[in-house]
Amino acid sequence: MTNIAFIGLGIMGSPMAVHLANAGHSVAGYNRTPDKAQPLVEAGGRAADSIADAVQGADVVCVMVPDSPDVETVLAGQGGVFGSAAPGALVIDFSSIRPDVTAALAEQAAAKGFRLLDAPVSGGEAGARNAALSIMVGGSADDFEAAREVFDVVGKTVVHVGPSGAGQTVKAANQLIVAANIQALAEAVVFLEAYGVDTKAALEVLGGGLAGSAVLNQKKENMLTRSFQPGFRIELHHKDLGIVTAAAREAGVVAPLGALVAQLMASARANGDGGLDHSGLLRGVERLSGRTSENGEN
Incomplete structure (x- = not known):
């Protein structure tokens, strides 16, 4: 003990x-x-x-x-x-x-x-x-x-x-990868729904191929049901992507996708979604697409 x-x-x-x-x-x-x-x-x-x-x-x-x-x-x-x-x-x-x-x-x-x-x-x-x-x-x-x-x-x-700091550096990379995956999944869901596809079935088959990921497995239900009870809040991921972009600049590394997803995360926070799970990036895609969720939001 x-x-x-x-x-x-x-x-x-x-x-x-x-x-x-x-x-x-x-x-x-x-x-x-x-x-x-x-x-x-x-x-x-x-x-x-x-x-x-x-x-x-x-x-x-x-x-x-x-x-x-x-x-x-x-x-x-x-x-x-x-x-x-x-x-x-x-x-x-x-x-x-x-x-x-x-x-x-x-x-x-x-x-x-x-x-x-x-x-x-x-x-x-x-x-x-x-x-x-x-x-x-x-x-x-x-x-x-x-x-x-x-x-x-x-x-x-x-x-x-x-050594000291390496764990935080790897975590920053992790947060870049996760955010990019969530954003891509959100865009795919809105895209599929726009064509009237059975989105649940589509995500099931996508999950069995090269498009499959832990993000798809863990976040698809949030997006299908528009349930964004926080497992990891947008405001925290916004903070983490600030770490990514600042550290990349300090190291002289170009991270264009990181910069873009950081701005999308910042937009979600600015629109009042900071307390939602980061799968709530879906709402940002809907806003940009001029679409409304089934629950009437956005």
């Missing part, structure tokens, strides 16, 4: 913390909205009333918060992990943030006697609930091996991809 602090109990963090508690670890969770800790408490974990409370006695500190400034506050802010946890603790940041911020935080962590891994995840809410996340990990090989008992509980595909 390991003493684990889990900071951030949202759509992704809550089921991950629950899995760790169910695996027999002692888990103390903290979230700014206290009632988000209830599933962890029901699984035998403890609801902490602050970050400092959560990390007391923790061997491992897990973080799952939305953006770079949030991670900086949780780790290096007043009452944060670096000032409250015992030196030597292994810090695993599951958040998706800028690679340069991760690299800077890793230096701060080392100077204060902590070990930091950047371990962003892919798989959305379904992957978190089913403990089937893909986890791309940056940091030292020794720290990666030390974190295995945590990763194996919450993830299915876990790969050490390089």
